[in-house]
Amino acid sequence: MTAADGQRLPWLSIALVSATALAYEVLLMRLFSIIQWHHFAYMMISLALLGYGVSGAFLLLLQGQLLRRFATSYLTNLALFGVSSVGCFLLAQQIPFNAEEVLWDPRQPVWLLCTYLLLAVPFFFAANAIGLALIYYRERLSRIYAADLLGAGFGSIAILVLLFVVLPLQALTVLGLAGITAALLGVLELRKAGTAAWLLVLLAVALLLLPPRWMTLEMSPYKGLNETLRVKDTRMVAQRSSPLGLLSVVESPTIPLRHAPGLSLNATTEPPPQLGVFTDGDGLSVINRYQGDLQTLAYLDQMTSALPYHLRPVKRGLILGAGGGTDVLQALYHHTSSVDAVELNPQFARLVSSDYADYAGHLYQTAGVTLHLGEARSFVTGSSGDYDLIQVSLLDSFSASASGQYALSENHLYTTEALGEFLGKLSAGGFLSITRWIKLPPRDTLKLFATAIDALRASGVTDPGQQLILIRGWQTSTLLVKNGSITAQELQQLRSFCAARSFDLAWYPGIRPGESNHYNRLREDWFRDGAVALLGEQRERFLEDYKFNLNPSTDDQPYFFHFFKWRTLLEVLQLRERGGAALTDAGYLVLVATLVQAVIASLLLILLPIWIHQRRSRSVQQTVRGSMVVGYFLLLGLSFLFIEIAFIQKFLLFLHHPLYAIAVVLSSFLVFSGLGSAWSGRVSPEARGKRLLQAVSAIVLLGTVYLLSLDGLLGHLTDLPELARILISASLIAPLAFCMGMPFPLGLARLADHAPDLIPWAWAINGCASVISAVLATLLAIHLGFATVIAVALALYALTLWVFPTPCRP
């Protein structure tokens, strides 16, 4: 019997703090993507989650003192979580970290370290509260853990809803208040009402009264939005926020924006007045002022992306990533009578179709133009097809793309399977057109070319070169993939289009040496040479020798922007000050650096406290082997997230929207795991081993079945209505997640039976493993694919059977 037996469990406060901590993690990612850049945000927040590991180590060493005053310790940690979640972010954004100076300035890594140490503080307090409850109520810990998981499941949906309703910084206040509310609930649950409750109310009021100048986002001065706002008379006229991004609409009446990337040097017309739309303070796209006069859009005929309109009449066009509508206008300019425009972000679409409809000339209400809200790939899958042109818009900014910021982002538009699907939806003789930024040496352009070759071959084309055209200006390249062979007449049109605009030919069937590299001269014609090599017999050797990774991405490894090769790194770093810094593929390095730091910190957080703990309690005989505790909880921490992350990807295309995928998959896993955890508590101590065997067997069996058949099954059901797809997803995840919820509380319960003082250590190991797992899953997926991530996770689950903590024999 423990002091806690018979006491009411504080499950509401546990669930709320867990929900808030998960929501806080998602919110931090949002906030740092806005004030910094996505890839460094990823590193900061991943490592900040080590706060969970620190908490376990802290509890291992101080559990005696803290448990003696459980209520005070528990409530204090809850309150500190609430306060620090706001305070630490506000402090962290004052740290002058500048991602772009990392290669130059030795102080930057120190600033980075300070940032994630500061951000780890709230997670430390949240983990302390949950960890303390797990130890204190160890006889009923499966229910505490269930509350933790159920709360997190709720939090994963709540934060997405919250981010649609309020601005990110307002969401921060809400989460701070939620943290304090969790403490208040704890006060009620533990029956400690009195001074503590009043103190918490005061804290909440103080949080609401923070000076407005503290509650502002300090965006990096080097982000496009900030740079633009420095221009005279430029002002932000609207902001829209959602989990998909913070959209800032900018008006610059005195000095117009004139955004026209890829415009021919021969162009004599300039863009019409434009409103700038920045996503997360960067990645400018525009809404063109359009009053029905197509001549004001003449500049759109001077882009590389205008090529397909000159090769054949386009009656029916599909624009993927319509955004501000520039590509839709380009289609209208070229007399396309029917345009399907697909946009993922409803807020962006509303800016054009509603808020600035007059400015945009009611573009999305124009006869022949149909706006579709949704994920582009899924739209294509469900469409009837027969398009004369499918155009994938150039959505990412050059600097973000060139510095490797997207290396960690999955992209399902540029995979071999995606291009294959697009081709299948073209009319006979129709074109797929994809425009990319020119980077030197070539990366995206050639990788896309290689992907198109694979897609054509996969659809049975024996000579893909006959169906491909690649042109380039000084800023952009456009790849055309035709559903059919390119005709002599089209080649003639191609030549005259390029000659009139000083664009270079990089590939067309029958291209001759000397025909390329004429207007935009490179010392070596990497684009043409690359295209020729990729179509030739030496393709594999070319891909092997090329200093960047040009292997086509697939749905299983959807990392189109992963160009990094290790053997290039040293050379690039040596050339750092001689212009080579720009060749560093930062995203991948950030991932590896995150993993290395997480592993080192985890080793310290796992080994150091147990060493101190054992020195202190030498007289106590060890009842459970430490290696088993490490092995068991490490394997569980790794495998749980491996499966969760891989399944988000598996369901992404099925659920037709990344947010649905995250919300449905994450909450299903957490909620059903929570139920599994609660159910595992009903087992007698003797039957725990047997229950684990059943749970793990079911996980491996179900996981294997899903691994082999899920893609096929989901493919057949993809046309079902939205609600049906959500319910099917949750139903498929439910049994797997239910079983996955059991091993952790079963292991903790075994520790509670034989070595209760090691429960916080298990908590630390699990916390560290979760951080490593998230990073490692991405790394594995980049190199081996998500199917491998699932297979590895199942193998790790199976291994837990061998290391289930058992008492040492006397």
Added chain:
Amino acid sequence: MLYRHPLLQGCILLLLSLSSALADDGYTQARQQLIQEITQDVQDTSLYLDKETLDPRVMAAMAKVPRHEFVPAGQRDHAYENRPLPIGYGQTISQPYIVALMSDLIKPQPGDRVLELGTGSGYQAAILAELVAQVYSIEIIEELGKEAGERLARLGYDNVTLRIGDGYYGWEEHAPFDAIVVTAAASHVPPPLVAQLKPGGRMVIPVGSRFLTQQLVLVEKQADGQLLTRQILPVKFVPLTGEHN
């Protein structure tokens, strides 16, 4: 070319150091060190620049212009490191190596009239002022423009004329220009700028972010008005070796 001869290069460097030593501002040694670094970098990158060395006049200007005067007080210790530095207002002073390359690419002649878009700290304008007859510079950010104007005047660069405002339409009153240097990010080359470039003139544009120059684009206007660009990777880096065609 005679100026590529190593002996002559040595003499030029010696002369540069002597002339700089005469006007020692406490940074002479650091500046010389920087010049040597740039010289070495250019030799290493010669494959892509099509030359072993930069124009000696450009190097002389680089050796003369006090970069520490163009950076904020807190950055002075780093003024002669071969890297970009923040100058406030979300702007940077470019990496000296890139400034030298850009100045060289426009082939500056003493009688030239050059337009610069994006004055920034004024450092590039000062280098150009050492090389050509007249520099016209346009800065879009008011505060930066005022500071740069005062700085250039204080340092005696009276052949730089500065204007705060929109650079898209160039500077019609002083057109045509022998060369145009675009130091600010550009989504495209403004058609009016192309029109204000003399036949035979050159325009250079860096592509990349504030701190990382990905490539330099050189626009050359032929005698017949035709436009050609050269895209220059400012680094000795071959993505591929061998024959794969």
